[in-house]
Amino acid sequence: MATTVTAPERKVSAAEAREVAEAAREQEWAAPSFVRDLFLGKLRMELIHPYPESAPDDAERARPFLEQLERFLRDKVDSDRIDREGEIPDEVIEGLRELGAFGIKIPREYGGLGLSQLSYMKAIELVSSVDGSLTALLSAHQSIGVPQPLKMFGTEQQKQRYLPRLAKGAISAFALTEPGVGSDPAALETMAVPSEDGAAWILNGEKLWCTNGTRAEIIVVLARTPSKFVNGRERRQITAFIVETDWPGVKVEHRCHFMGLKAMYNGVMRFTNVRVPQENVLWEVGKGLKLGLTTLNTGRLTLPISSVAAGKRCLEIAREWASTRVQWGQPIGKHDAIAQKIGTMTANTFAMEAVAELCGAMADRGGYDIRLEAAIAKLYNSEAGWRIIDDTVQIRGGRGYETADSLRARGEKPVPVERIMRDFRINLIFEGSSEIMHLFIAREAVDRHLQVAGDVVLPGKTFGQRLRGLVRAGLFYAWWYPSRWLGWSYWPRYAGFGPLARHIRYVERGSRRLARSLFHAMLRFGPKLEYRQAVLFRLVDAGAELFAMAASCARAQWLLHKDPATGRRAVQVADLFCRQARARVRAKFQGLWRNDDVPTYRVAQEVLAGEHRWLERGMVELE
Numbered sequence: 001m002a003t004t005v006t007a008p009e010r011k012v013s014a015a016e017a018r019e020v021a022e023a024a025r026e027q028e029w030a031a032p033s034f035v036r037d038l039f040l041g042k043l044r045m046e047l048i049h050p051y052p053e054s055a056p057d058d059a060e061r062a063r064p065f066l067e068q069l070e071r072f073l074r075d076k077v078d079s080d081r082i083d084r085e086g087e088i089p090d091e092v093i094e095g096l097r098e099l100g101a102f103g104i105k106i107p108r109e110y111g112g113l114g115l116s117q118l119s120y121m122k123a124i125e126l127v128s129s130v131d132g133s134l135t136a137l138l139s140a141h142q143s144i145g146v147p148q149p150l151k152m153f154g155t156e157q158q159k160q161r162y163l164p165r166l167a168k169g170a171i172s173a174f175a176l177t178e179p180g181v182g183s184d185p186a187a188l189e190t191m192a193v194p195s196e197d198g199a200a201w202i203l204n205g206e207k208l209w210c211t212n213g214t215r216a217e218i219i220v221v222l223a224r225t226p227s228k229f230v231n232g233r234e235r236r237q238i239t240a241f242i243v244e245t246d247w248p249g250v251k252v253e254h255r256c257h258f259m260g261l262k263a264m265y266n267g268v269m270r271f272t273n274v275r276v277p278q279e280n281v282l283w284e285v286g287k288g289l290k291l292g293l294t295t296l297n298t299g300r301l302t303l304p305i306s307s308v309a310a311g312k313r314c315l316e317i318a319r320e321w322a323s324t325r326v327q328w329g330q331p332i333g334k335h336d337a338i339a340q341k342i343g344t345m346t347a348n349t350f351a352m353e354a355v356a357e358l359c360g361a362m363a364d365r366g367g368y369d370i371r372l373e374a375a376i377a378k379l380y381n382s383e384a385g386w387r388i389i390d391d392t393v394q395i396r397g398g399r400g401y402e403t404a405d406s407l408r409a410r411g412e413k414p415v416p417v418e419r420i421m422r423d424f425r426i427n428l429i430f431e432g433s434s435e436i437m438h439l440f441i442a443r444e445a446v447d448r449h450l451q452v453a454g455d456v457v458l459p460g461k462t463f464g465q466r467l468r469g470l471v472r473a474g475l476f477y478a479w480w481y482p483s484r485w486l487g488w489s490y491w492p493r494y495a496g497f498g499p500l501a502r503h504i505r506y507v508e509r510g511s512r513r514l515a516r517s518l519f520h521a522m523l524r525f526g527p528k529l530e531y532r533q534a535v536l537f538r539l540v541d542a543g544a545e546l547f548a549m550a551a552s553c554a555r556a557q558w559l560l561h562k563d564p565a566t567g568r569r570a571v572q573v574a575d576l577f578c579r580q581a582r583a584r585v586r587a588k589f590q591g592l593w594r595n596d597d598v599p600t601y602r603v604a605q606e607v608l609a610g611e612h613r614w615l616e617r618g619m620v621e622l623e
């Protein structure tokens with residue numbers, strides 16, 4: 001089927017895009033945030049230590065479901081077939097429905113399993129360890145599809161109407177992206193206008209890459225609604241609607257196909273004069289983008305845990321292969337280059353699990369603002385997971401590049417590393433690309449500074465505003481700045497962490513250095529800091545490493561307490577992770593002020609201007 005997708009010309013300025021994003025931000029920090037304080041130079045271990053765990057009654061209720069799910073995945077799911085045929089067999093979808101896998105977090109009074117975020121993540125971990133397309137199906141439905149925003153923002157009437165259907169397995173989806181709208185939602189073109197009788201909205205537009213779209217019964221659609229005018233200035237409004245796909249005017253234009261996740265039911269959706277009843281507005285008119293972002297605070301935790309699953313699967317594959325494959329007279333795992341990879345992937349898998357489960361438990365426990373933690377989990381785990389998979393392909397050598405079917409056909413074990421790699425790559429792009437996650441974290445990390453010194457450093461302020469801002473900032477920084485130099489982070493602080501104590505002390509020193517560096521960067525670059533993404537990204541990466549270190553130490557300590565034999569191993573692995581992370585943090589700090597960002601940017605701009613097309617000579621010219 002032909003598709004009509006073309007990227008429209010951009011009509012939204014950078015300032016407007018920023019304004020829309022700012023309007024959708026959660027402005028308040030009502031609850032404590034470990035990472036926010038970390039970026040402000042304050043290590044609050046008490047927020048994550050003792051490492052939070054799932055509520056015993058929830059874990060008890062989740063156990064039979066997780067056991068059945070595990071059996072089902074082992075006995076009934078053939079991932080090579082799903083990959084080969086690009087379809088999830090109906091009996092697999094039906095089986096998942098019967099298990100309740102479409103309503104894991106939907107409260108029991110609406111027919112769901114009523115389990116916690118952490119139990120949901122444990123289910124996703126099992127699913128992801130077997131098949132990425134199934135993860136996409138369940139996660140697009142439950143992380144960002146209809147149930148989650150409905151639970152958080154729906155009216156009781158909406159919940160009564162839709163949650164039981166969704167829990168039974170009515171597949172749902174989330175539609176934001178359009179041909180001209182990717183990371184930046186300001187340019188949204190899908191439009192909803194009030195109907196003449198005022199009882200409904202008339203929806204028109206086209207959505208791209210809607211996961212589950214081709215099979216969904218119910219979709220959350222984000223659309224522009226008529227702008228508001230505040231003091232004569234236009235304020236773009238984005239609103240979320242619950243749309244049923246059997247309503248007149250909803251059409252799947254095209255099923256999209258990708259590098260991996262071959263059985264993902266992803267499509268281009270067209271909405272032509274779709275009449276959406278007034279009562280299907282989710283939350284409030286104009287709150288659509290905020291709804292999307294808030295939903296993602298927990299929605300984003302699916303990818304971090306599926307990255308953990310990928311890490312564990314790779315560890316298993318690498319362990320088996322590197323201990324049996326003999327080259328140059330010994331198992332390849334004895335060769336230093338391969339052993340280094342295996343040691344590192346072990347450390348990183350442990351840290352990824354520490355980060356993901358910590359965020360899940362914080363979400364369940366409540367009383368935390370986890371927007372930064374979740375964003376780091378998404379960014380950190382998807383990037384670390386990708387590196388682990390890359391190393392696993394290398395460890396498997398030629399077999400890492402060969403498909404499972406081909407391996408099987410010539411009598412070898414069908415280890416699907418090639419498929420894992422294809423399926424995984426998208427994790428660095430969707431649900432907030434790595435670049436957008438960096439920017440999101442950076443924005444939130446500088447928030448306190450902008451509150452204090454925004455009038456001084458932001459463009460467009462009057463002389464009076466700047467002057468008042470200068471006095472306010474002066475008073476704040478007179479205390480804050482010296483205190484980011486002082487602090488006791490040497491022996492014997494955190495002695496309770498045993499051999500890991502020195503790493504926690506490093507995190508504390510690192511946190512203060514991070515806060516100072518952020519401040520120095522603001523002084524040095526002023527309003528231009530937002531354009532110095534390479535600088536900002538180094539700061540974010542350093543913060544992410546420090547968070548992962550703290551989470552890993554807290555988790556190792558918790559394991560030690562629960563099961564000393566495993567715990568001792570965990571402490572050893574956490575120690576390795578922290579040693580390696582410290583080296584990365586050091587490099588990030590060093591790179592802040594000594595780097596090649598400017599000449600690199602210059603060459604890139606010259607490339608974009610066509611000045612280096614000489615380098616492209618020698619290729620066969622394609623259309």
Ligand SMILES: Cc1cc2nc3c(=O)[nH]c(=O)nc-3n(C[C@H](O)[C@H](O)[C@H](O)COP(=O)(O)OP(=O)(O)OC[C@H]3O[C@@H](n4cnc5c(N)ncnc54)[C@H](O)[C@@H]3O)c2cc1C
Pocket residue numbers: 140173174175176177181182183184208209210211212258266426429430431432433434435436439533
């Ligand atoms: C398989 C798949 C499934 C998807 N599922 C859904 C879904 O269910 N629902 C939905 O609404 N969307 C979905 N998407 C869309 C997905 O969320 C977007 O692809 C993603 O948001 C990135 O948008 P884009 O691809 O248009 O990239 P662009 O926004 O065009 O970005 C291109 C590149 O530029 C970078 N970039 C953009 N802006 C900046 C900036 N300011 N600074 C630095 N770098 C920047 C990006 O990180 C990226 O690397 C899906 C996409 C795919 C491929």
